[in-house]
Amino acid sequence: MTVGVSLAAADVRHPFRSGFTLDVPRIEVPAGTTLALLGPSGSGKSTLLAVLGLLQTPARGRVLLDGEEVSTRDRRARLAMAAVFQRPYLFKGTVAANVEYGLSLRKVAREKRAQRVEMALERVGLAGFAARSVATLSGGEAQRVALARALVLEPRVLLLDEPLASLDPLLSRRLAADFATILRQDGVTVVWVTHDHDEARAVADDVAVMNAGQVVAHGPSADVMTLPADEWTAEFLGMEPPGHGVVTEAGEGLVHIACGAATEIVAAASYEPGTRVIFAVPPEDVLLATADARVGPLSARNRLRGTVVRIEPRGATWRVVAKVGETSLASMVSRAALDEMGLRVGEAAQVVFKATAVRVAAE
Amino acid sequence: MTVGVSLAAADVRHPFRSGFTLDVPRIEVPAGTTLALLGPSGSGKSTLLAVLGLLQTPARGRVLLDGEEVSTRDRRARLAMAAVFQRPYLFKGTVAANVEYGLSLRKVAREKRAQRVEMALERVGLAGFAARSVATLSGGEAQRVALARALVLEPRVLLLDEPLASLDPLLSRRLAADFATILRQDGVTVVWVTHDHDEARAVADDVAVMNAGQVVAHGPSADVMTLPADEWTAEFLGMEPPGHGVVTEAGEGLVHIACGAATEIVAAASYEPGTRVIFAVPPEDVLLATADARVGPLSARNRLRGTVVRIEPRGATWRVVAKVGETSLASMVSRAALDEMGLRVGEAAQVVFKATAVRVAAE
């Protein structure tokens, strides 16, 4: 069990390949938590990872490890970290030589090295692979070796740059489970770069969404993934853009938000009347019903009339988007439910959700 | 509107790169339909595409276009096809020169070419890009040019080899919608290679799942994606392996299947009593309820008692796996529902599904 350590960066500015400038006034990863850096390719997430991981000195800015400023030249700080990249980048030779590499740099005694290598390989499910040449490994095995090579160092900070992106989905799913299990055992602080929001949602405590060098949204995974700050983030996360409204009444922990003509929603939040807000409802919290259905005794405060505007397949379920006033709300609906209701694009529907499901932020 | 044409291959055997041999006794794509070739990397799907597309002569086997045997040397047959690959592979020069390439080979008159190029670019949303150098395009634009370059030929068969796999998810989602819209307008016969089962489900009429050079499952998308023939296919599709059982009663279009001690399910199917069958229920058709809940008047024939064995995040929803007798059944559950029921691993639950939701096949 590693002792947790917090990692932060402040006032970072650094130009990077795609022509943008990384510009991050402040980002922090509390001790023992996982931050997902989420964004499309060329958004600067790998550059930010390299800066946080002391692999690259930014043109400007500071990196703080447990509150103390550190730099790429602080060997002590660098030895507290380890990274796994999208490709395994194994060194020519045996599996053991690879896993041992960081231990030799740390001048760990030879007998102890062999022992720790064996344990690390066991941990990633590759016991007995030590003597194999890396050239004989499959893609998934190679990526596990890369993970073992980092874990054997018992790092206090682990940096993962799309560690699963180059594998096919079957392997990727298997390894994601392995990674998650392994990381949960440790108190390690993790920065996980990904372009896949499902992956981010599955692994991260906090999420920072990046675009064109900037962090456009940052916060607990549950918030960021449900209340995108702008249309770009919404589209990137595969969500509808948030609705805009004005608080008309407030009290008892609830606010009424007017959004468009004759549409009002109730949300669990505290804002002064008159405040302009944005809001969103996670698709998994929205129920749909046919227009004529009598929705039984439910604790849901919001029962709105809307029109189905889109029905899209999303893997095993369907994503139905309904327009309510001027706001679009999406709902995840199982095929069984969709068949039963017979919903079609252009038809009316009831949109039902609880006040506590509504995410609100002042505009 | 293109006139449909059917494409088939028979008795194909061909060794390919990963050391396996492609071995496909028969595969057919009916006129105007889309077949998805689904499998992990190295499964031979691209080789099969190349054989079907007359890009490669197999060591053995025949390719049939509308029932007539054709070969890589049949120029007429080859001119009826066009392909888009994972990467755009644009030729150096302007966008127009690229889109025009196939038309020049078909000796279309110069004025007519310009007109068709302009139309094709408009169709993929790139009107006005004709004179641009391909070096100035973004990844998504380049892939659209590759699509336009194929569509401008009005092919009767379109071959797509992971056309979206190299794009980031935001772009990939946008282009998937574009591709789907464009293909739906035509009566074109499509073979779509992918390793992504969500993509396959979204685009294909039929699905062929490949592994190690063989087609391990083939049929209408809805069947293949719900009743995987074996454990490998099940895991590849992210599903639970199908259950095994024996038909004990049959009649009125329903069968009772005994599976394990004191567990019986009812399915809409016709098999003689005593038949050994495999069965599966699509996760989106399975409802869960707490053990003590009184499940109201429902048309669902199957209400079984089980134990929750796994709860996994799957994007916006959760995938809950319950063990019923010796069979695992998965259910997609929204977060709202999961919270309300308070289900945890190891707890008992009721598993509810209709007889018509059960997919059955003789073993």
Added chain:
Amino acid sequence: MRIYADAVIEGWRLLASGALDVWTIVLASLRVSGAATSIALLFGVPLGYWLGTRRSVARHVALVFANTGMGLPPVAVGLVVAMTLSRRGPLGDLGLLYSQTAMVIAQLIIATPVIVAVTAAAVSAVPRELRLQARSLGASPFHEMLLTVREARMGLVAAVAAGFGAIISEVGAVQMVGGNLAGETRVMTTAIVQFTRMGRYGHALALAAILVGIVLAVNVLLTAVQTSAERHEAGLR
């Protein structure tokens, strides 16, 4: 240290005065190597395309061919050509030994493997999938070749430069089959050797400056073309 200054001044005077013997030598060099490069391209490019688009075994052969052909000592080529053209040799009746034609033949043999190897490398750098893509749009094998060569055109420029550069700097073979006859087969390299051994450093330096200038110009041009092509293709593929 005056030796350098003296030589530079003398060399400069020679060049500036347009002394006929210097420019005759330069022209002979350019004529011989230019002719040899042109003929070598005729053989080398198709052969290089063929080798560059084949896989596995043939490619391995191409690699060996390139390494040994490019490493073939020019003096060995010179020996064989000299024997063949000598009075007692099979082509002795043509009386070509110690002529510009003999030098073209020797340089042709030296330049061809270089051009084949560079062309093959350039062609094999064009992704196989690009040819597959062309085929999927209806291209015949001939169309495929046209497209591939067009895509690899920077490699062809490199092939010309490498072939020309290899032979214009060569001295052993041209000595052996040309003979360094003033006004006829005396080229820059043979003249530089001779002038140096005679201690006429000014003459040698003037010719060396021109030779280095030509080689440099070819390489700078090549680098510029490659760099601009790389920039042009950046972001693509």
Added chain:
Amino acid sequence: MRIYADAVIEGWRLLASGALDVWTIVLASLRVSGAATSIALLFGVPLGYWLGTRRSVARHVALVFANTGMGLPPVAVGLVVAMTLSRRGPLGDLGLLYSQTAMVIAQLIIATPVIVAVTAAAVSAVPRELRLQARSLGASPFHEMLLTVREARMGLVAAVAAGFGAIISEVGAVQMVGGNLAGETRVMTTAIVQFTRMGRYGHALALAAILVGIVLAVNVLLTAVQTSAERHEAGLR
């Protein structure tokens, strides 16, 4: 046609009889070129590593350097070395002109750019990310260099082969600074030229066979090493 048969028979007799003059010449070649290659490696490898790991501007410089340095006409190198070592030259007092030392100096100058260029190419082919990966595991810049050179070791073999191959076949510069003195500075290439011009094709052929054999052996070895390395790395990266 008898000219070839006669020469082959005479050449074979010479080699088989162990005639001292032939083997003396071969040994002189190997000694001079071996020494020059070894010294060139000392300078060339660190310089090549430095150039191969730099980005953009420095890499562009490396490209130009490689192209021109490798294309630098050996006769120009020979001229400058000959001037420097000549009696009136700055190092004339050392009396090195027409010695093996002079030849080593000239070949060193010719081999170094080749070794730098090939090393730089091999090092720059090691993915930058591999160095980043090493750094992320705690490697210092020195550790990074060790690892990179280790990963690029096949490229170093190629560098040695390319450098050695370039100078053992060279004739112009060694003629100019060595002088082809029997038993001392007569090497294979200069002897082949001389014997050919004297019409002693048997002697020339015997030496040419050995020279081609050496060059071939080096290249076959290199190809074998590269192929086995490629096979070894197949599937990786």
